[in-house]
Amino acid sequence: MSVFNWALEEIVSVFGILSRVQWLGLLGLFVLYVYWSLTKNYGVYEKKGLFSIPPKMIFGNTKDLVMQTKSMIQFYRDIYKQFGDRKYGIYYDGTAPTLIIKDPDLIKQVLVTDFDHFVDFAFIPKELAHLPMNELGLSNAIGDEWRSLRTSITPAFSLKNIKNIGTKINAPALDVIEAMKRCPNGEVDMEKLTGHYAIDCIGRIVFSMDFQTIKSDGNEIVTNGDGFFETWRFFLTMSIPRVAKLFNISIFKPQSVNFFLNMTEKILQGRNGSTSYPNDVLGLMMKIRDQKLDPDNDDSKGQKQALAAKFMTDTMINRTLMQFFLDGYDTVSALLSMVFYFVAIDPEVQDRLLAEIDDMASKVGANITGDDVKELKYLDQVFHESSRLAAFAFTVRRCTKSWKIPGTDVVIPEDMAVMIPIQGLHSDPKYFPDPDKFDPERFTAENKLNMKTGTFLPFGMGPRACIGMQIALMEARILMYQVFRNFRLEPCEKTVIPIKWRTDHFNRIDGGVKLKAVPR
Numbered sequence: 001m002s003v004f005n006w007a008l009e010e011i012v013s014v015f016g017i018l019s020r021v022q023w024l025g026l027l028g029l030f031v032l033y034v035y036w037s038l039t040k041n042y043g044v045y046e047k048k049g050l051f052s053i054p055p056k057m058i059f060g061n062t063k064d065l066v067m068q069t070k071s072m073i074q075f076y077r078d079i080y081k082q083f084g085d086r087k088y089g090i091y092y093d094g095t096a097p098t099l100i101i102k103d104p105d106l107i108k109q110v111l112v113t114d115f116d117h118f119v120d121f122a123f124i125p126k127e128l129a130h131l132p133m134n135e136l137g138l139s140n141a142i143g144d145e146w147r148s149l150r151t152s153i154t155p156a157f158s159l160k161n162i163k164n165i166g167t168k169i170n171a172p173a174l175d176v177i178e179a180m181k182r183c184p185n186g187e188v189d190m191e192k193l194t195g196h197y198a199i200d201c202i203g204r205i206v207f208s209m210d211f212q213t214i215k216s217d218g219n220e221i222v223t224n225g226d227g228f229f230e231t232w233r234f235f236l237t238m239s240i241p242r243v244a245k246l247f248n249i250s251i252f253k254p255q256s257v258n259f260f261l262n263m264t265e266k267i268l269q270g271r272n273g274s275t276s277y278p279n280d281v282l283g284l285m286m287k288i289r290d291q292k293l294d295p296d297n298d299d300s301k302g303q304k305q306a307l308a309a310k311f312m313t314d315t316m317i318n319r320t321l322m323q324f325f326l327d328g329y330d331t332v333s334a335l336l337s338m339v340f341y342f343v344a345i346d347p348e349v350q351d352r353l354l355a356e357i358d359d360m361a362s363k364v365g366a367n368i369t370g371d372d373v374k375e376l377k378y379l380d381q382v383f384h385e386s387s388r389l390a391a392f393a394f395t396v397r398r399c400t401k402s403w404k405i406p407g408t409d410v411v412i413p414e415d416m417a418v419m420i421p422i423q424g425l426h427s428d429p430k431y432f433p434d435p436d437k438f439d440p441e442r443f444t445a446e447n448k449l450n451m452k453t454g455t456f457l458p459f460g461m462g463p464r465a466c467i468g469m470q471i472a473l474m475e476a477r478i479l480m481y482q483v484f485r486n487f488r489l490e491p492c493e494k495t496v497i498p499i500k501w502r503t504d505h506f507n508r509i510d511g512g513v514k515l516k517a518v519p520r
């Protein structure tokens with residue numbers, strides 16, 4: 001007797017009411033139901049005239065991503081190409097149809113003009129967004145709550161308000177230089193160093209504290225920052241959110257989230273007794289909470305202060321502080337390490353960059369300020385070109401109010417995800433000729449004027465664009481200035497050329513960024 005027959009006999013003997021044939025019928029119905037629920041969405045939009053890539057059961061179009069047979073960057077570049085000259089189409093994220101938009105004008109419409117229809121991010125499944133374990137502050141807030149929160153915390157991210165930001169982060173940049181000098185044979189691990197730098201910058205900008213991550217070559221802040229993201233959690237919560245909800249599986253590792261929440265809570269409590277407001281992001285958030293922003297000196301929201309204060313509770317301050325570690329650490333480190341990689345393997349670009357930096361160094365030496373560094377035009381070009389090639393693969397909005405695709409009768413319903421394939425756009429020869437070439441000339445002032453809006457989106461676009469962009473840019477400029485003022489970077493034996501993107505990370509490369517730093 002086969003195991004199947006035996007199992008059937010057992011069931012029949014336990015529930016002897018149904019015959020073997022009836023049981024088989026029930027099983028058949030169950031299988032049909034599962035098949036129907038896994039495929040019911042496939043083909044719905046195709047019938048309305050939208051193009052799609054034929055989906056596979058369960059995976060939809062995401063098999064290479066879920067099985068990690070392609071990097072995220074390559075995956076989204078390939079998906080984009082498969083839509084050919086079409087302006088949009090349907091892409092299946094597992095079983096869920098997602099509108100993918102390729103056309104820059106439509107992208108602008110979704111992200112800016114018709115933002116009202118696409119207020120929410122769809123990175124986190126809706127059913128998980130409001131569980132206490134996934135409450136992260138701004139980036140998972142939705143609808144009106146997001147609007148009020150964003151207005152409320154925006155002044156805390158304004159460079160006009162974070163006084164002397166350049167000078168504050170010059171100290172960690174100089175710490176990086178000292179750490180580079182200590183590296184045996186000048187072999188530097190730029191992923192590690194930029195990671196430590198990003199953490200120490202958060203310490204200075206947000207808390208006016210020296211976390212000493214660079215000096216100590218890593219500490220528990222780094223370990224917990226690295227621990228936030230676990231691939232299995234990400235895929236499980238994204239693909240089967242109901243299971244994640246049932247078993248209380250959070251999107252980010254709870255130990256890391258709790259570590260940072262406890263740390264920020266202690267710092268906030270320590271400050272709450274004082275009547276002064278230190279000049280840092282935490283001080284600004286406290287000013288917003290207490291309605292103490294001064295329109296004469298601060299980039300404030302004037303009479304909106306009372307409303308802003310309503311949302312700036314201590315809990316929200318804590319969660320926003322934690323978000324600096326979640327959103328402002330790995331992003332900055334991954335992109336900055338790639339900046340150093342691209343420059344190291346392109347001696348001509350490096351020569352030009354060094355010339356510009358030397359010119360500035362002859363005037364200000366090591367003590368560069370935020371205003372000085374903004375004058376380094378070629379440095380900015382290099383940063384932007386790096387952020388074109390090493391950008392996040394995509395961003396995604398959730399349709400919050402049904403939306404008719406212009407020029408068609410197709411209506412995108414509430415809750416459907418709309419994906420903007422950033423990496424596809426950044427590598428489209430129509431917008432960036434010879435797209436694989438690292439060419440900072442694309443970002444001269446003149447060429448930027450000719451760049452089509454909606455094609456270059458390393459920080460997103462519209463009201464929901466990255467709130468930390470100016471801070472990230474400042475961190476990049478200061479570190480680039482100090483590194484190239486002191487060293488020439490070259491590839492070494494451990495440098496991985498050509499680029500091979502990791503399959504388990506958004507925008508890092510296999511083998512990391514190991515380079516040789518030659519003192520100048």
Ligand code: HEM
Pocket residue numbers: 138139140150323324327328329331332335392395396457458459460461462463464465466467468469471472
């Ligand atoms: C190189 C570094 C960074 C990159 C490439 C980056 C990129 C992005 C992108 C692509 C988005 C989505 C935008 C959209 O869909 O339109 C985003 C959102 C966001 N970023 Fe950044 N980011 C960086 C650094 C930072 C920093 C330093 C912070 C500081 C805390 C930060 C905080 C945020 C937040 C809070 C959001 C969500 C905004 C909202 O929900 O309104 N990011 N970022």
